[in-house]
Structures are given as structure tokens and as C-alpha cells.
Amino acid sequence: MENLIIITLVQLVATWALVGVSWYSQIIHYPLYKKIKEGFVEYERSHIRRTAFFLSPLMLVEAISAIILVGVSRGELTTFAITNLILLIFIWLATFLFQITQHQKLSVRFSNKILNNLIMSNWVRTLLWTGKGIVMCAYVYYFLVHACRLNLEHIF
Secondary structure, eight states, X not given: OHHHHHHHHHHHHHHHHHHHHHHHIIIIIHHHGGGOOSSHHHXXXXXXXXXXXXXXXXXXXXXXXXXXXXXXXXXXXXXXXXXXXXXXXXXXXXXXXXXXXXXXXXXXXXXXXXXXXXXXXXXXXXXXXXXXXXXHHHHHHHHHHHHHHHHHHHHO
16 A cells, blocks of 8 residues: 555656746747747757656656556556556657657758747647546545545445
């Protein structure tokens, strides 16, 4: 039970941290790219390095804990854990198929079209991560309800 609590908290925190990063990128960071006039390619290359350094460990923690969560979940929680993992798979696909591709192109030359593609394709990840965050909140809710029922049954 203690392992389930720890892995649930790790997954919840990692997911919501990435939901926040995704919304920040979508609403503030990526649109501000349009304001960069000189040195865009250098800026983008630095962005890629720093983002990879910061987000890669967090995304790996999220992925590993999502996989473990499927393995340790029981009953109705399993459905939430599997849904959570499926959403994560789609997030990773969108990341590698769209986001990384657009960033690589922008690290060679600036293009409004590529930047707009980056912004539009990031909506997919932002919405998927938000959905994943909601699924994890539902998971925690059902987990707590079940835990409370067990404690009440044990007491009475």
C-alpha cells in the first residue's frame, strides 16, 4: 500500500508539473518566439539544450512512474492507470513526431510557418497533458474513497 501511495504521488506531481510547463509554453513562451528578431537560431539551439536538460528527467520520471502505476493498481484504479499510460504514449508520440521535428527545423532557420506549426501542434500535447492530469486527479479521488471505505469498515 505504501508503494502505491508513493508512486501515485510521484505520478501526480510529475504530471501536473508537465501540465504547467505545457500551458506556459503554449500561452507565453512559444508566442514570444515571434518577438525574437536577431539571433533566433542561437536562441533556439540554447532553448533545445536547456529544455532537454530540464524536461527529460521529469518526463522520464513521469513515464517510469506511469508504467509502474499500471502494475501496482488494482480494481477500478487499473482503468485510470491504463488510460493515464495511453495518454502518455500519445504525448510522447506528439513530442517526437511534431515538437522535436519543429524545434530541429527552427534551430537551422527561423520560419513563421514552422513556428506556427510548432504552436499549433503543441496544442495536442497541452490538451493531452491536461487530460492526463484530470485522469490522475480522478485516480487519486477513487484511491482516497476506497482507502476511506476500507478504514471505516475496519473501524466499525
